[in-house]
Amino acid sequence: MKTLTALATVAVIGMTASLAHARDLGPDEALRLRDAGTIQSFEKLNATALAKHPGAVVQETELEEKFGKYLYQIELRDPQGIEWDLELDAVNGQVLKDHQDT
Template identity: 50%
Template sequence: MKPLIALISAASLLAATAVLARDLSVDEARQLHEAGAVLSIEALSAAALAQHPGGALEDQELEEEYGRYVYQAEIRDQNGGQWDLELDARTGQVLKNHRDD
């Protein structure tokens, strides 16, 4: 009986996590920007790139995490280093900026 309870608990936790974070479509991002809930993707991209001048944006996405909008970006710096960044999509504040080894 205990393995069954553990399995159900694990499945419930996984389902809850999936609901707490989701990728937003381009249309959703545009609507949120027009409503004033988030900065534009262009402004967020510029803020991310400002953290690594001369770098190149390799990937980006807007997510809703725990009721908060987060812009995630991957940047390749001038020396070839890969960086993972997260910005608060409403304010542009850098939440995470670490080198991806």
């Protein structure tokens, strides 16, 4: 029983720690970072994502700071109705993740 309790405690601490390292940035902070040149423009980031899936439409975007990095997350829907989740480095525009939403 002690082992089970210890494992549960470790799991909760691990989940809490990972949450502490990621935070969503609000519109004001996102615009401040863009205007300061810290991150790329949202238009450029969107264009990079859309180039991976021609004809797709942006469904949702989010800027997040995780482990000191600015990540731009974007959800797309392509002409066939398939949804895609992409994650870009908001500083240099590199595509970090590109996978079909399940």
